Amino acid sequence: MLSPDLLELLNAIGKHVRKEPYKPFGGIQVVCSGDFFQLPPVEPENSRKCATCGTKYLSTSDPAVREKLDERDHAGLGIDPTRWMRCNAQLRRIRMPPTTCGALWNDTIQYAFQTCAWEELGFNNRDQSFLLTKIYRQKDKEWIDILNKLKLGYLNSHTIEYMEKLKRPLFPEGGIIPTKLYTHRNDADSENSKEFNKLKAKVYTFGAID
Structure with a gap:
């Protein structure tokens, strides 16, 4: 980033x-x-x-x-x-x-x-410069192939079907709310503002010079 x-x-x-x-x-x-x-x-x-x-x-x-x-x-x-x-x-x-x-x-x-x-x-x-190509976090070859295609924007019917099967509801465990990812900054800002406004504590603002 x-x-x-x-x-x-x-x-x-x-x-x-x-x-x-x-x-x-x-x-x-x-x-x-x-x-x-x-x-x-x-x-x-x-x-x-x-x-x-x-x-x-x-x-x-x-x-x-x-x-x-x-x-x-x-x-x-x-x-x-x-x-x-x-x-x-x-x-x-x-x-x-x-x-x-x-x-x-x-x-x-x-x-x-x-x-x-x-x-x-x-x-x-x-x-x-050096290009690192080996993936260590994943072992499933099919999943690795799909991830490599997704990051390049290559979608086909098999990839879409595979990803659709992974769709399922996520239930908070131990009070931990799953992280939400958005494709646009405005949506992320709206989500953050909504959750921030739920807080009832006093708000403190600190100014800083970078």
Whole structure:
């Protein structure tokens, strides 16, 4: 569930702390592991900010915030190459003249592997990444085959029939309510709000600065 903005932010922090702006993560060794077939990032679109300066991105047509760039080649998958822009926010530092942020931005980036930071790290190169294919959690070959098809969106009559047979009511045991999974964020928010409103205790709110 690593958001693209968080990866870019960590990259910017590493460069700043190590004072190595031209090395990915400032030269810090980075080892990542994960499965992009799992849940995607749940970050709301309206909360996205520039990883370098923290400016909240407005409309892509706002000339005061972004400078549109010519089509830029990028190895990330599923990115519109015509929507690269550069953050024009003015950075003001004590006893220093203001400078322009200049960070690259593309509003069609949705996953960490589409970011410039991912490309800088060289994770798109086969000699720097490894694909783990053996499943250890499951032993049933038919079930493994179905899981592999489902994560790619491949459905046939056999797969649907197999999954339909697994449908059954779940009864809470020991007061534990089964976790509910939803396909859309709004449905999950509605479920969480409904259950939260059932609580009768006093509500406390704590502010935080990230």
